[in-house]
Amino acid sequence: MDAENSATKVLGVVGLGLIGGSFVKAYAQSGDWRIYGIxxxxxxxxxxxxxxxxxxxxxxxxxxxxxxxxxxxxxEAAVEWLREHADIISDDxxxxxxxxxxxxxxxxxxxxxxxxxxxxxxxxxxxxxxxSGYKYATExxxxxxxxxxxxxxxxxxxxxxxxxELLEPAQFGSISVTTAREHDRMxxxxxxxxxxxxxxxxxxxxxxxxxxxxxxxxxxxTRVAWLNPQMWSELFMDNRENLMDxxxxxIGCLQEYRDALENEDREELEQLLADGARRKxxxxx
Numbered sequence: 623m624d625a626e627n628s629a630t631k632v633l634g635v636v637g638l639g640l641i642g643g644s645f646v647k648a649y650a651q652s653g654d655w656r657i658y659g660i661x662x663x664x665x666x667x668x669x670x671x672x673x674x675x676x677x678x679x680x681x682x683x684x685x686x687x688x689x690x691x692x693x694x695x696x697x698e699a700a701v702e703w704l705r706e707h708a709d710i711i712s713d714d715x716x717x718x719x720x721x722x723x724x725x726x727x728x729x730x731x732x733x734x735x736x737x738x739x740x741x742x743x744x745x746x747x748x749x750x751x752x753x754s755g756y757k758y759a760t761e762x763x764x765x766x767x768x769x770x771x772x773x774x775x776x777x778x779x780x781x782x783x784x785x786x787e788l789l790e791p792a793q794f795g796s797i798s799v800t801t802a803r804e805h806d807r808m809x810x811x812x813x814x815x816x817x818x819x820x821x822x823x824x825x826x827x828x829x830x831x832x833x834x835x836x837x838x839x840x841x842x843x844t845r846v847a848w849l850n851p852q853m854w855s856e857l858f859m860d861n862r863e864n865l866m867d868x869x870x871x872x873i874g875c876l877q878e879y880r881d882a883l884e885n886e887d888r889e890e891l892e893q894l895l896a897d898g899a900r901r902k903x904x905x906x907x
Contacts, residue, residue: 634690667679690717
């Protein structure tokens, strides 16, 4: 990349996995940014430079240059990085974490930002793949996808307008604003429960013989069973109350289906299935 002198803005990305790697690739395509990145795996740092996705490593000397810093690491690591580097972040910078939970991260990062002059907001790009790592990152990952933003002040349009402008190279389809509590309540259902159910589903002993007997239903339900255990266990624990509520509900619903089968109650089973089909129509059209 030859953006050292021509770029008008500077991006710093902490963590060059699927999420962070896709951000640097998207911003590199825009041609208007100087991009620094850092990963704990030095091989990834060197590969990103060889691929010309970043202009250099995000060192402490370069952090003060950044207009936007994206924390694309696990929740605890995001908080720790911000705590360690808050003193050298520019007063004019915007910092956004990209973690899958918000209450744990935002509570701590809002407090850190309040002690300094930079702007921090929680963020969650609603896009991903069932493969992880920089090798699967793509500049197209966020095109048309939703981005959720959790600001400290919910109704202040000025920082939100700046955040939207800074995120333009990613080409999100929409940017939603919510609270950390509401985000975590919803994500327990839309994402975390789906991963638990998928991961548990493939543990059936019958699964080993599925070839030749499975099609779209099996693929759809098992797509997210292949996950990163370290990352997802941290996310689940950080949002455990909401996730336990969702698990209790689905376990109760499954018990109703089982009871109908055990009692040979076809009328009840038909009603349960009809209720689920009707609910899907009401929710999604």
